[in-house]
Amino acid sequence: MSASAEAHYCLPQDCRPADVEAALGALGHVDFASLRREQLDVVDNFPGDIWADGGLLTRTRSGELCWWHEGRCALSLQAPSEARFWWEVPASPLREQLQRCIGLWSLMTRASVGLARKPLVLRNRDDKIVVRGEWCELAQMQTRFRVTALRGYAAEFARACEALERIGGTLVEPLDLRQWLGTSGLVPQGLELKGPYGIEAGEPAGAAVRRMARSMFELARRFEGGVIDDTDSEFVHQYRVSLRKLRSLLTLMKNTLPPDLPARAKGELARMAGAMGTLRDLDVFLLDQERYRQMLPGPFQPGFDALIAQVRRDRQRALSATRRQLRSTAYARRCDQLLQLLDAQPEYAAEAADKAVGRVASARILKRYKRIRAASLRVDASTPDAQIHAIRIECKKLRYMLEFFAELYPRSRLKTLSRALKRLQDVLGRFNDVSVQQGFLAAYAGRSQDDAQRAAIHGLIAVLHQDQLGLRDQAETELQQFAQDHVAANFSAMFGRNGA
DSSP states (O other): OOOTEEEEEEETOOOHHHHHHHHHHTTTTTEOOOOOEEEEEEEOOOOOOHHHHTEEEEEEEHHHHHHEETTEEEEEEEETTOOOSSSSSSHHHHHHHHHHTTTOOOOOEEEEEEEEEEEEEEEEEESEEEEEEEEEEEEOOOEEEEEEETTTTTHHHHHHHHHHHHOOOOEEEOOHHHHHHHHHOSSSOOEEEEOOOOOOOSSSSHHHHHHHHHHHHHHHTTHHHHHTTTTHHHHHHHHHHHHHHHHHHHTTTTTGGOOOOHHHHHHHHHHHHHTTHHHHHHHHHHHHHHHHHHHHHHGHHHHHHHHHHHHHHHHHHHHHHHHHHSHHHHHHHHHHHHHHHHSOOOSSSSTTTTTTTHHHHHHHHHHHHHHHHHHHHOOOTTTTTHHHHHHHHHHHHHHHHHTGGGGGGGGHHHHHHHHHHHHHHHHHOOOOOHHHHHHHHHHHHHOOOOOOHHHHHHHHHHHHHHHHHHHHHHHHHHHHTTTTTTHHHHHHHHSTTTTT
């Protein structure tokens, strides 16, 4: 008998610890510990990425985090009760798991269950432990008892199992907490940030695009509460991303919509997202502050500390302005008007409104790729940075189109194209980020009255400029890779005349 052998029993509803103690008492001396009650919180990020990935993370009120896999606590550690981000968890495999899964989102309680445990040991005449067990009560579930064998005491384990069966215990599978939570309905549904939108390739493009637009706007509004509560920086980011995607959808598919709809809606969306632009810029800088700190030699650290303090004060002012906007009656009225605009039946059909959405989307995607490819093939060392940034924007629109209409295409083939595009976007995105951050820092240098702070800022700008030069070379290389014939052939095969 292996030391790890276990049996799990579901006990009758009227069974009490005293009944188990009496049943096993005939086999030896029973030591039942006192009943330990605890609250078990199921924690996840706002979109529910841990749950969607097949995992489960729980936290006790004492701060123990446990990552469950295949019904068992596979990783656990004691973390500060206030730890909400992966980087606030002590260095460990669990922290690495969280970094991969939740990104920049914070952890929050998604469900809570009451758990009661009562450990037991059975001793023989020589006072040696021959069997271990545990009484377990979980809210809304029948009581369970787990009995564990110890090496060399197979006979005692078998007799303990027989005793539990005599008092009505039924042998069951080990408790899978994730499975139980799923069937109990205690864990809320996750949030899909990238569709699907329930569209079909053959349906009219106008109706499909309007339905997608409404879904994107409703998604954006789900982040408002987290922005107001300042839960974490991702709420601001995802709010703005959702609105930006919606604007792109209306632009890229504008000939499926009435001519006045995209222009009117885009103006409102730009105002909504723009009101949080400053807040987002400050968040991006603060998220990177430790990396920036490591770039600067020791003498620059006091000036950098002063800069961080100033950025934090500016962020608080930007957050206050954002909160006022989201809570205003004017904002609520604009949201209602935008929904009415998206829902209103068009007075006449747009140019491509009645065409199959799959055909329209395929044509737009292929046209966008060909435009990027032609521009990429013209890039060389003499190409101005502004043109590189213009291609980056075109790549972003292409990625949005692949994301918007992903459900219309074979997943495996689309994944290959998306992976090639992501590689390019990663480099172009970093190239743009260092440019933006230099401008951000230059603005602070221009208004700073602190010599140490200005010195730290100019030091950072110099380092970022060196990074930019290296990223520029990488960008040229990746653009050439994305323009290669085999990539072009894959796009043509997927999105050509018979692509959708």
